[in-house]
Amino acid sequence: MTYDVYMHFPVLAIMALFVGAFLVTLSGKREVLRNIIAGAAVLIALTLLALLIKPVMVDGEIITYWMGNWEPVNGYAIGIALEVDALSLFFGLLVAIAVACSCFYSFQYIRQDDARGGYFTLYLMLAGGVMGIVLSGDLFNIYVMLEVMTFAAVGLTAFRTWNPNAREAAFKYLVVGSIGSSCVLLGTALVYAQCHTLNLAQISALIPGRMNPTMVLAFALLFTGFGCKSFMFPFHPIAADAHGAAPSSVSVLISGVFTKTGVYGIIRVSYFLFRSMGLTSMQTGLVFIGCVSMFVCVTMALNQHDFKRLLAFHSISQIGYILTSLGLCTALGIAGGLYHAINHTLFKGLLFLTAGAVLYATGTTYLEKLGGLARKMPQTAALFLIGAFSISGIPPFNGFYSKWMIYQATFEKASETGSIGYALVTVVCVVTSVLTLASFIKVGQSVFFGQMPLEYENVKETPLSMRIPMWIMAALCVFTGVAPNIMINYVIGPATGAVLNFPGYIDAAMGEGYAAATITDTGYLAEPRLLTIGAWNPVNWLLLFVVVLAAVFLVSILGKRDRGEVNCAPDSKHAVFFGGEESQYSHVASGDLFWGFKHNLRGYLGFMSKAHSGVTNDYVLWGVTALAVIILYCFAFM
Amino acid sequence: MNKKWKRDDLIVRSLADNYLPIALVLGFYVILHGNISPGGGFQGGVLAASGVLLLYLGYGFRGIATAINMERMHRLEAVGAIAYVLFAMLGIFAGYNFCRNILWYSGNIGDLWSSGTIALMNYAVGFKVLTGVGFLLLLVIYLLGMGEDEEHDGTIPTMEHEEGGLSK
Numbered sequence: 001m002t003y004d005v006y007m008h009f010p011v012l013a014i015m016a017l018f019v020g021a022f023l024v025t026l027s028g029k030r031e032v033l034r035n036i037i038a039g040a041a042v043l044i045a046l047t048l049l050a051l052l053i054k055p056v057m058v059d060g061e062i063i064t065y066w067m068g069n070w071e072p073v074n075g076y077a078i079g080i081a082l083e084v085d086a087l088s089l090f091f092g093l094l095v096a097i098a099v100a101c102s103c104f105y106s107f108q109y110i111r112q113d114d115a116r117g118g119y120f121t122l123y124l125m126l127a128g129g130v131m132g133i134v135l136s137g138d139l140f141n142i143y144v145m146l147e148v149m150t151f152a153a154v155g156l157t158a159f160r161t162w163n164p165n166a167r168e169a170a171f172k173y174l175v176v177g178s179i180g181s182s183c184v185l186l187g188t189a190l191v192y193a194q195c196h197t198l199n200l201a202q203i204s205a206l207i208p209g210r211m212n213p214t215m216v217l218a219f220a221l222l223f224t225g226f227g228c229k230s231f232m233f234p235f236h237p238i239a240a241d242a243h244g245a246a247p248s249s250v251s252v253l254i255s256g257v258f259t260k261t262g263v264y265g266i267i268r269v270s271y272f273l274f275r276s277m278g279l280t281s282m283q284t285g286l287v288f289i290g291c292v293s294m295f296v297c298v299t300m301a302l303n304q305h306d307f308k309r310l311l312a313f314h315s316i317s318q319i320g321y322i323l324t325s326l327g328l329c330t331a332l333g334i335a336g337g338l339y340h341a342i343n344h345t346l347f348k349g350l351l352f353l354t355a356g357a358v359l360y361a362t363g364t365t366y367l368e369k370l371g372g373l374a375r376k377m378p379q380t381a382a383l384f385l386i387g388a389f390s391i392s393g394i395p396p397f398n399g400f401y402s403k404w405m406i407y408q409a410t411f412e413k414a415s416e417t418g419s420i421g422y423a424l425v426t427v428v429c430v431v432t433s434v435l436t437l438a439s440f441i442k443v444g445q446s447v448f449f450g451q452m453p454l455e456y457e458n459v460k461e462t463p464l465s466m467r468i469p470m471w472i473m474a475a476l477c478v479f480t481g482v483a484p485n486i487m488i489n490y491v492i493g494p495a496t497g498a499v500l501n502f503p504g505y506i507d508a509a510m511g512e513g514y515a516a517a518t519i520t521d522t523g524y525l526a527e528p529r530l531l532t533i534g535a536w537n538p539v540n541w542l543l544l545f546v547v548v549l550a551a552v553f554l555v556s557i558l559g560k561r562d563r564g565e566v567n568c569a570p571d572s573k574h575a576v577f578f579g580g581e582e583s584q585y586s587h588v589a590s591g592d593l594f595w596g597f598k599h600n601l602r603g604y605l606g607f608m609s610k611a612h613s614g615v616t617n618d619y620v621l622w623g624v625t626a627l628a629v630i631i632l633y634c635f636a637f638m
Numbered sequence: 639m640n641k642k643w644k645r646d647d648l649i650v651r652s653l654a655d656n657y658l659p660i661a662l663v664l665g666f667y668v669i670l671h672g673n674i675s676p677g678g679g680f681q682g683g684v685l686a687a688s689g690v691l692l693l694y695l696g697y698g699f700r701g702i703a704t705a706i707n708m709e710r711m712h713r714l715e716a717v718g719a720i721a722y723v724l725f726a727m728l729g730i731f732a733g734y735n736f737c738r739n740i741l742w743y744s745g746n747i748g749d750l751w752s753s754g755t756i757a758l759m760n761y762a763v764g765f766k767v768l769t770g771v772g773f774l775l776l777l778v779i780y781l782l783g784m785g786e787d788e789e790h791d792g793t794i795p796t797m798e799h800e801e802g803g804l805s806k
Contacts (some may be wrong), residue, residue, distance in 0.1 A: 012736075015723055068729065
């Protein structure tokens, strides 16, 4: 067997991060040395993955790397494999970019904190764990790396131990994250019992012949487990608490990277292993979860009084977009979802870094206390605007393009299937986008514009070492927005092809012809069609606008009815977990730019306020309920 | 925890004196023979790390603080992990894959040195688990000791993240 040198790159990229983590421990209190080690580790990982773009993305090769040369014997994969196809590399690159930017940002950012050595150890462990998940070709190794990643993230959430919120959030995160991990472990065990192998490619080849109730249960468990890691709808309150308390450079990882592993896991499980996405019921289920996540979280975000909690809810809202788009199971939908995944990592990373810059300069992230900072921190304000325009989908920036693809994919699906439901999905997507823009207007008005409180008279712009990573992310936001053709040709297109090319994945690992020998129904997915970007039918869009208009009228008519008083006031006992704390002084009338909106939706928001009680038991109950519902749904329709 | 319990008890201390070497020898035996017998680096490491608990039972907090350097133990754990990766990388340097056993033909089957670099990786794992679990036990004991007044006599080993805020 011949080896090219790049075959070693995936394992070296993972090991660079882990060795970096341990070397940081050895460096002790020598700060410069520690920064050099951490920076070198993330740059090595990024470089190694970037060098793989040529063979994997352009030449379409699938790298299978057997640890210790334990190759399959008699058609059984007994060794542990790393398998890197275009999808893995896509997520790996996205991880590496976010990790590198955030790492260089945090050199300066965490100078105010103690225990900086532990920070970088955990940080690199988290990065290595995520990298291990996306590059692995072994189900149990994915679980192990999931645990490494989760515990590192919990530790980093509690990093500012002087802050009681951080300790509380870390505890919630630990408990609810463990539900996800347990689900994945149980699912893995069931799959192993049925297929007698843990290799993803071989499981994928064997499952069609062994589809029985146990495997349905395994699918439901794996799906819920990865869904928990991506903080999809019933798990979303944890994300808000964790993001609000963690340092901003860690929030970038939790939001941009950690949640993507959940998305990656859902893609692998649904499209590769069980290939259940061909079923209409599974498509409907995933799209429904995505839409609910999207809409619930964006309305929650409108109510936040804390910059980072607001961003956290938007993060889940954008994950909802990605899940919706992936649930369509069309080439355009998958491409749109993947494009939105990388865009989300970039713009949400940028926004969290600007939130961190505000925190670094002023010491608070409460929207009501801040104001007028654009005068003192012009570059941060500009960066925030780039991020806000990107996430809201304003044309020159990247969010517009991926959202456009998602709208088009949902609408195309509606015209294909002839179902009104998918047209409604498009409406939900558009409305969510509008609400996203609205909430970022609120943030911009409260933090960077308006009247500046006197106490921020001496605030300075953040140091250059923090601004450079932010500018890099902003530049990438603009680049992915203005050059979508390059992205589609070299990154998104191959990754989309990889999602649909599971026989190639199996053959790369198990030898040529293995997939054809075991799988009979290879045609569950249509051949990847050429992406029809930019082609749109004006009549359809006119219909869409009519639907939106009708929806607006419906809401305004319903709004007239008196629904009685619902206590949505911030001073009730548990409202802190709903909208964050509210300060006394505010330069915004009535404490909030969108008080009228809130007033009109008080019925819905009052219910949500009661639901977000902040009690860990409640959140666990939500998670277990979600698991039960998903299991029942899978048994009923799979 | 019962505060009247005396750690200077002669019986407990004698037992600790006698069992500590046994625990360590058993632990190192299991690590050393991990490649040819059941057990291995992880199990042996945990067995050897239980010596920390015996030391605590026999000599109390002060005994541990004088016998073991907590900070160094923390760093040695990282050394163990790095050693594992280096031994695993020998496979790449020899022209094979990561984790490849490159001296597998050495020695006769059943000998202590008969499994090539697998044994070295196993020893690295044993060392890492020994120091890692030992450090965890020390941390637990340290936290237990925090609640007792008589233990605050300056012998508490310093931990790295207790001394934050210093910057050059």
